[in-house]
Amino acid sequence: MITLTWNKGLQFQAKNEAGHHITVDTLEEFGGFNQGFTPMELLLVALAGCMGMDIIAIVQKKGGAITEFAVEIKGVRAEKAPRRYETVDVTFTCKGEYKKEDLYRAHELSRDKYCGVYATLSSPPEISFHFR
Amino acid sequence: MITLTWNKGLQFQAKNEAGHHITVDTLEEFGGFNQGFTPMELLLVALAGCMGMDIIAIVQKKGGAITEFAVEIKGVRAEKAPRRYETVDVTFTCKGEYKKEDLYRAHELSRDKYCGVYATLSSPPEISFHFR
Numbered sequence: 001m002i003t004l005t006w007n008k009g010l011q012f013q014a015k016n017e018a019g020h021h022i023t024v025d026t027l028e029e030f031g032g033f034n035q036g037f038t039p040m041e042l043l044l045v046a047l048a049g050c051m052g053m054d055i056i057a058i059v060q061k062k063g064g065a066i067t068e069f070a071v072e073i074k075g076v077r078a079e080k081a082p083r084r085y086e087t088v089d090v091t092f093t094c095k096g097e098y099k100k101e102d103l104y105r106a107h108e109l110s111r112d113k114y115c116g117v118y119a120t121l122s123s124p125p126e127i128s129f130h131f132r
Numbered sequence: 133m134i135t136l137t138w139n140k141g142l143q144f145q146a147k148n149e150a151g152h153h154i155t156v157d158t159l160e161e162f163g164g165f166n167q168g169f170t171p172m173e174l175l176l177v178a179l180a181g182c183m184g185m186d187i188i189a190i191v192q193k194k195g196g197a198i199t200e201f202a203v204e205i206k207g208v209r210a211e212k213a214p215r216r217y218e219t220v221d222v223t224f225t226c227k228g229e230y231k232k233e234d235l236y237r238a239h240e241l242s243r244d245k246y247c248g249v250y251a252t253l254s255s256p257p258e259i260s261f262h263f264r
Contacts, residue, residue, distance in 0.1 A: 001204055001205070001206045002173055002176045002177055002180065002204070002205050002206070003202060003203070003204050003205075004177065004180045004181055004184055004202060004203040004204075004205070005201075005202045006184070006188065006198070006200065006201035006202065010185040010188060010189060012180075012181055012184055012185075012203070014169075014177045014180070014181065016169050016170075016173050018166055020155075020167070020168050020169055022154050022168075022169060022177065023152075024177060024181035026185060030185075031185075031189060032185075034150055035152070036152050036154075037146075037148050037152055037154060038148075038181075039177070039178045039179070039181035039182035039185070039248075039249050040178070040182070040248050040249060040252075041134055041148050042174050042175075042177050042178035042181065043174075043175065043178040043249055043252060044134045045134055045136065045146045045154065045156060045171075045174050046171045046172070046174035046175040046178060047171070047259075048134065048136045048144075048146070049136055049144055049146065049156035049170075049171035049174065050171035050172070052136055052138070052144055053142040053144075053158060053162075053163075053164075053171070056138065056142060057142060057163060066138070068138065069137075069138035070135060070136060070137045070138065071135070071136040071144070072133055072134070072135050072136075073133070073134050073135075073136070074133045074134070075257065077248065081245055081246055082245060082246050082247055082248050082250065082251035083248045083251070084248050084251035084252040084254075084255060084257070085248070085252045085257040086257055086258065087257055087258045087259075087260070088257050088258070088259045088260070089259075089260050089262065090259065090260070090261050090262065091261075091262040091263070091264055092261070092262070092263050092264070093263075093264045094263070103263065104263070107261055107263075111261070113213060113214060114213055114214050115214055116171075116172050116209065116214050116215045116216050116217070117171050117172060117175055118214065118259070119214035119215070119216035120175060120216040120217045120253070121252070121253065121256055121257065121259070122216075122256050123216060123256075124253055124254050124255075124256070125207065125216065125217040125218055125219055125220050125253065126218065126219045126220070127179075127219075127220045127221075127222065127250070127253070128219065128220070128221050128222070129222050129223075129224070129239055129243070130221065130222065130223040130224070131223070131224050131225075131226070131235065131236070131239075132223055132224070132225045
């Protein structure tokens with residue numbers, strides 16, 4: 001269970017079960033304080049993090065020695081509300097001693113077999129709402 | 133553009149364009165250090181934050197005076213890999229002086245018209261991968 005508690009404006013404090021906190025916010029022009037990631041940004045962080053973890057684990061398991069790794073992710077939103085992401089571009093930078101084909105295969109395995117965020121984005125969950 | 137840079141284990145540091153940072157991590161049993169939110173948790177934070185912001189803004193615009201507001205969100209994952217969220221439950225707690233029907237209507241407007249995260253989860257984006 002994740003709990004988001006309203007701070008001020010449109011800013012929330014999110015807490016997970018392990019006790020970590022992050023600030024969720026939006027730009028001043030939309031009523032926020034710009035003191036944290038926005039929800040739409042967090043969606044991209046979730047996807048990049050999930051696939052990045054899979055890829056590092058798989059390349060290392062195949063014997064690769066990664067020295068630097070980064071994921072850049074950018075989404076293009078629809079012009080009209082609700083302004084969903086229509087396209088998302090993910091770029092992996094991987095430095096070290098490993099086989100290029102292992103990196104490529106790792107991203108395929110993440111995309112098609114392991115990444116829960118990618119799979120949720122590909123196949124919509126059933127979302128229910130409750131009020132207390 | 134969001135950039136995730138590998139720290140150690142399966143832990144990343146994410147940075148947005150405004151310069152904010154969050155740690156993305158996973159449990160020790162999966163190769164992480166449990167020092168931040170997991171990618172699957174961040175997906176839930178994104179949805180709860182997006183709808184929470186919409187709802188607060190709409191209820192306030194209709195003249196409501198909210199004193200406390202929270203969103204609890206929980207997902208149930210598939211048993212088999214990639215363990216996507218099959219169902220997600222979102223519970224809103226809203227205290228203050230406002231009309232109950234405004235709260236309910238606000239959640240409908242967020243779900244059907246305004247929330248970019250909900251809309252992205254409902255209609256899969258086209259995701260492309262690149263290597264550098």
